Amino acid sequence: MLRAAVVGGTGYGAVELIRLIDKHPHLQLNTVISHSQSGTEIEEIYPHLTNLIHITMDEWNIQKLAKIIDVVFFATPPGVSQKLVPECRQHGLQCIDLSGDFRLINPETYETWYAYSAAPQEYLNEATYGLTEIYGDDIKNSKLISNPGCYPTATLLALIPAVKQGWVKMDSIIIDGKSGVSGAGRKVSLATHFSEVNENLKAYKLGAHQHIPEIEQYLQQESKEPNTQVTFSTHLIPMTRGLMCSIYFDLTEKKTTEELINFYTEVYSNHPFIRIRPEGIFPATKEVSGSNYCDIGIHSDPRTGKVTIISVIDNLVKGASGQAIQNLNLMNGWDVRTGLLEIPIYP
Numbered sequence: 001m002l003r004a005a006v007v008g009g010t011g012y013g014a015v016e017l018i019r020l021i022d023k024h025p026h027l028q029l030n031t032v033i034s035h036s037q038s039g040t041e042i043e044e045i046y047p048h049l050t051n052l053i054h055i056t057m058d059e060w061n062i063q064k065l066a067k068i069i070d071v072v073f074f075a076t077p078p079g080v081s082q083k084l085v086p087e088c089r090q091h092g093l094q095c096i097d098l099s100g101d102f103r104l105i106n107p108e109t110y111e112t113w114y115a116y117s118a119a120p121q122e123y124l125n126e127a128t129y130g131l132t133e134i135y136g137d138d139i140k141n142s143k144l145i146s147n148p149g150c151y152p153t154a155t156l157l158a159l160i161p162a163v164k165q166g167w168v169k170m171d172s173i174i175i176d177g178k179s180g181v182s183g184a185g186r187k188v189s190l191a192t193h194f195s196e197v198n199e200n201l202k203a204y205k206l207g208a209h210q211h212i213p214e215i216e217q218y219l220q221q222e223s224k225e226p227n228t229q230v231t232f233s234t235h236l237i238p239m240t241r242g243l244m245c246s247i248y249f250d251l252t253e254k255k256t257t258e259e260l261i262n263f264y265t266e267v268y269s270n271h272p273f274i275r276i277r278p279e280g281i282f283p284a285t286k287e288v289s290g291s292n293y294c295d296i297g298i299h300s301d302p303r304t305g306k307v308t309i310i311s312v313i314d315n316l317v318k319g320a321s322g323q324a325i326q327n328l329n330l331m332n333g334w335d336v337r338t339g340l341l342e343i344p345i346y347p
């Protein structure tokens with residue numbers, strides 16, 4: 001049994017981790033750390049946990065923590081984990097960070113897009129990008145995982161197989177992302193106020209989204225194409241969970257829908273959380289809700305020569321806490337599905 005701590009206790013990422021850890025056969029939730037609510041029972045903040053999780057949230061104290069836990073999940077905003085991970089690693093703890101603090105290799109890029117100082121270089125070097133299906137071999141040997149952002153998860157899983165084959169014209173990629181409001185976390189803001197979001201659809205952070213450099217970094221790495229750039233637009237949609245990326249690109253050589261679907265099905269054949277839809281069928285966010293699946297539909301248009309890929313995830317599961325558990329499974333030699341095999345909640 002591995003003993004776990006979750007940091008950022010009152011947030012959505014944390015409460016989703018608590019749900020997943022609770023049903024994981026090799027994990028025990030030993031402590032929940034809260035910056036704002038230490039001393040408070042978690043069920044006071046989240047009554048849906050009543051009679052299920054009895055934990056009084058605590059404050060951060062590495063000396064105390066190191067004696068009672070083996071792994072720390074950080075579900076905190078940018079700028080927090082980069083200060084706490086070094087002391088965890090010095091005590092030999094496994095770390096999985098849900099924030100963007102360790103995702104960008106170049107510290108200056110992080111500082112530009114996140115407007116915080118970057119994490120110490122030593123730990124940026126140590127961190128492994130936790131896009132499970134693509135970097136599984138590296139994840140198995142890592143003790144510090146930088147969990148991908150939600151949009152990059154849906155986007156990179158959809159693009160990397162074709163990019164690696166050299167089939168994608170790298171200057172043609174357009175990613176149209178849409179997210180439910182829980183993607184913005186639990187904190188209150190005007191942008192996520194009910195009356196602003198309900199029966200409304202709006203674009204946000206155009207040209208300024210922190211996931212742009214993350215997507216470009218990994219597409220560049222996989223394509224070996226210097227200065228890879230993408231057009232990425234994000235939209236807030238009036239639902240709680242779920243994220244869809246509609247991705248468009250030009251092919252470098254002719255490929256039919258059937259050829260692409262067969263290829264993707266083969267690439268992901270040993271990856272239980274990726275489901276490729278048959279020709280003419282495209283996934284919807286509800287089809288993955290509450291689950292760790294990433295569902296992908298592909299269409300190659302013979303008229304225009306353009307490919308459209310639709311990729312959907314639950315932002316809080318495959319886009320955050322589920323993928324974190326999936327990575328922990330790999331790090332510890334457990335079956336990647338452990339604690340995660342769940343039929344999505346439908347309707």
Ligand SMILES: NC(=O)C1=CN([C@@H]2O[C@H](COP(=O)(O)OP(=O)(O)OC[C@H]3O[C@@H](n4cnc5c(N)ncnc54)[C@H](OP(=O)(O)O)[C@@H]3O)[C@@H](O)[C@H]2O)C=CC1
Nearest residue numbers: 008009010011012013034035036075076098099183185186
């Ligand atoms: N929501 C999503 O779909 C996804 C989120 N992420 C990332 O995961 C991380 C957590 O997201 P999410 O749970 O949604 O965010 P929330 O805003 O819901 O929760 C973050 C929590 O972090 C704690 N916190 C806030 N400020 C500080 C601070 N200055 N120092 C220490 N702790 C602080 C708070 O909990 P407390 O006061 O109890 O400590 C807060 O509730 C973020 O980095 C986010 O970008 C990644 C992918 C998807």
Ligand SMILES: CC(=O)N[C@@H](CCC(=O)OP(=O)(O)O)C(=O)O
Nearest residue numbers: 098099100149150179180183184
């Ligand atoms: C709806 C919404 O606001 N979503 C957030 C996703 C946050 C996230 O996954 O991001 P990081 O961990 O990279 O900060 C956004 O678009 O910024």
